Amino acid sequence: MNETVKYLLDEQHLPRFWYNINADLPQPLDQILHPGTQQPITADELEVIFPRAVIEQEVSTEREIEIPQPVREVLRQWRPSPLYRARRLEKALNTPAKIFYKYEGVSPAGSHKANTAIAQAFYNKAEGVKRITTETGAGQWGSSLALAGSMFGLEILVYMVKVSFNQKPYRRAFMETFGAQCIASPSDTTASGRAILAEHPDSSGSLGIAISEAVELAAQRDDTKYALGSVLNHVLLHQTVIGLEAQKQMEMADAYPDMVIGCTGGGSNFAGIAFPYIGEQMRGGHTIQSIAVEPSACPTLTKGRFAYDFGDTAHLTPLCKMYTLGSTFVPPGFHAGGLRYHGMAPQISHLAALGYIDPRSYNQLECFAAGIQFAKAEGIIPAPEANHAVRAVIDEAEKCRESGESKTILFNLSGHGHFDMQAYTDYLGGKLKDLDYAENEVAMALAGLPAIG
Numbered sequence: 088m089n090e091t092v093k094y095l096l097d098e099q100h101l102p103r104f105w106y107n108i109n110a111d112l113p114q115p116l117d118q119i120l121h122p123g124t125q126q127p128i129t130a131d132e133l134e135v136i137f138p139r140a141v142i143e144q145e146v147s148t149e150r151e152i153e154i155p156q157p158v159r160e161v162l163r164q165w166r167p168s169p170l171y172r173a174r175r176l177e178k179a180l181n182t183p184a185k186i187f188y189k190y191e192g193v194s195p196a197g198s199h200k201a202n203t204a205i206a207q208a209f210y211n212k213a214e215g216v217k218r219i220t221t222e223t224g225a226g227q228w229g230s231s232l233a234l235a236g237s238m239f240g241l242e243i244l245v246y247m248v249k250v251s252f253n254q255k256p257y258r259r260a261f262m263e264t265f266g267a268q269c270i271a272s273p274s275d276t277t278a279s280g281r282a283i284l285a286e287h288p289d290s291s292g293s294l295g296i297a298i299s300e301a302v303e304l305a306a307q308r309d310d311t312k313y314a315l316g317s318v319l320n321h322v323l324l325h326q327t328v329i330g331l332e333a334q335k336q337m338e339m340a341d342a343y344p345d346m347v348i349g350c351t352g353g354g355s356n357f358a359g360i361a362f363p364y365i366g367e368q369m370r371g372g373h374t375i376q377s378i379a380v381e382p383s384a385c386p387t388l389t390k391g392r393f394a395y396d397f398g399d400t401a402h403l404t405p406l407c408k409m410y411t412l413g414s415t416f417v418p419p420g421f422h423a424g425g426l427r428y429h430g431m432a433p434q435i436s437h438l439a440a441l442g443y444i445d446p447r448s449y450n451q452l453e454c455f456a457a458g459i460q461f462a463k464a465e466g467i468i469p470a471p472e473a474n475h476a477v478r479a480v481i482d483e484a485e486k487c488r489e490s491g492e493s494k495t496i497l498f499n500l501s502g503h504g505h506f507d508m509q510a511y512t513d514y515l516g517g518k519l520k521d522l523d524y525a526e527n528e529v530a531m532a533l534a535g536l537p538a539i540g
């Protein structure tokens with residue numbers, strides 16, 4: 088008995104345009120500020136680290152932005168990605184809810200991050216850039232950019248958070264296979280890295296520190312730019328292919344979601360699936376519940392402050408208004424490395440402040456339990472990050488069982504967990520613990536927020 092229900096689109100339905108939610112916001116986003124002057128940053132200042140095309144997308148208010156043909160040519164290798172109805176999970180939960188999921192683990196790097204890596208590599212190449220620097224936490228972003236760099240003929244230099252560098256040798260091998268260079272951060276190759284090491288020789292690193300190292304190098308050389316795998320408007324824009332495809336696939340299924348769910352680290356995969364729907368809602372369409380799920384140990388949206396903050400530890404990046412736990416906060420080493428970031432995408436922060444997004448948080452043990460329940464029913468092992476979304480989905484489906492309501496739930500399965508099996512081994516061996524939210528450390532980090540406005 089095969090109950091797999093799969094909604095596939097053929098290549099010609101690969102989106103031709105990205106959806107830019109800036110066009111539909113009821114109030115515009117707050118401006119990005121220069122880290123030194125704290126005045127609105129100019130395109131020329133941003134061009135030190137980003138290509139021009141990406142900066143234009145960052146501030147654009149055009150609703151549809153064309154996807155360049157060479158980018159579509161690469162994306163079509165795995166896109167449109169499949170949408171599944173999780174019938175076996177529904178049955179296992181004995182729920183009247185209808186559960187659909189978009190599966191982004193089909194990309195060659197195993198997650199949604201390849202969607203923006205390809206686009207960013209294309210724009211850098213088109214503007215004559217030779218080398219891109221970046222950071223990576225769990226390794227998914229570094230893997231995606233390494234893949235994109237090899238496709239477009241760019242050198243890729245990745246600062247990998249030291250704790251992951253040591254824990255996940257296969258992620259490093261993946262990047263190196265594509266010719267990328269991978270350095271454990273903090274390192275002695277940059278002033279920011281050396282400053283951290285002088286103070287904390289045993290530092291296990293953080294995304295904030297790795298970003299400082301990568302930005303520092305990019306700012307030094309004309310042939311080198313920096314790329315970020317989440318948070319910024321252009322990254323979220325590139326991820327909207329997920330939701331745009333899902334809208335067509337849900338139509339094929341003759342369904343419209345009552346709720347859309349995604350996990351949030353910097354916010355890009357959640358934005359990818361939710362923004363096209365939230366946009367419809369803002370233009371007068373269906374009202375949906377959009378649930379952003381984060382780890383309790385790094386609760387940016389649920390416990391952070393909505394304020395201007397730096398994106399990195401050394402304060403080299405521009406200032407964005409966002410929910411933040413403070414740029415000096417180093418989240419504990421839980422196993423969803425991709426969710427260990429102190430800030431949240433400004434667009435998601437703005438929409439949450441306006442009431443369009445419901446944030447919620449879970450601890451890691453309940454998330455692994457949900458991921459395993461999902462894997463047993465659906466046959467796919469989710470990335471530990473995606474387990475947060477799965478936890479919320481199962482909770483909502485169980486609520487439907489209690490109430491008898493048949494809600495339609497759509498979620499983004501942002502990646503597979505094949506490089507994260509050590510985390511599953513630890514969970515199954517009873518070695519994982521729930522980590523508390525470090526209230527004092529966050530209070531200290533928030534006390535150091537820049538005074539602006």
Ligand SMILES: *Cc1c(COP(=O)(O)O)cnc(C)c1O
Pocket residue numbers: 198199200227228316317318350351352353354355356357425426470472473501502503
């Ligand atoms: C990086 C990552 C995340 C978190 O980043 P977002 O920008 O919030 O999407 C979630 N899931 C997977 C599989 C990732 O690789």
